[in-house]
Amino acid sequence: MKSYTKGLFSEWYVRQFLRLHGFEIIKNRHITGRHTGRAEIDIIARRGNLIIFCEVKNRKDAQTGLDAITWKQNVRLRRAAETYMRRTRWTGDVRFDCLVVSGWRIKWFKGVI
Helix, strand or coil, X not given: CCHHHHHHHHHHHXXXXXXXXXXXXXXXXXXXXXXXXXXXXXXXXXXXXXXXXXXXXXXXXXXXXXXXXXXXXXXXXXXXXXXXXXXXXXXXEEEEEEEEEECCEEEEECCCC
């Protein structure tokens, strides 16, 4: 499987995982604007008064997945999330999570970005 296809499958798999954990998927592959210094947010999900912005990585192990999130990407993700919150006038809680898919396993890192 090519990396792009693996990424699409991983995002689909994580969306199912989050639904099983009581989250409603608000948006997937959210892009705030091209050439704006913003990033694509893989998944935006909500449970109650909490929105999570999720970065999904498909790697051989969890540490490699976490290491794949660079400082520059971290900044772009936060800016994209700020734009989303401003546009939707969200006033609830927010968290940035990373979910690493390794084979059929998902490792969920909460509040890491």
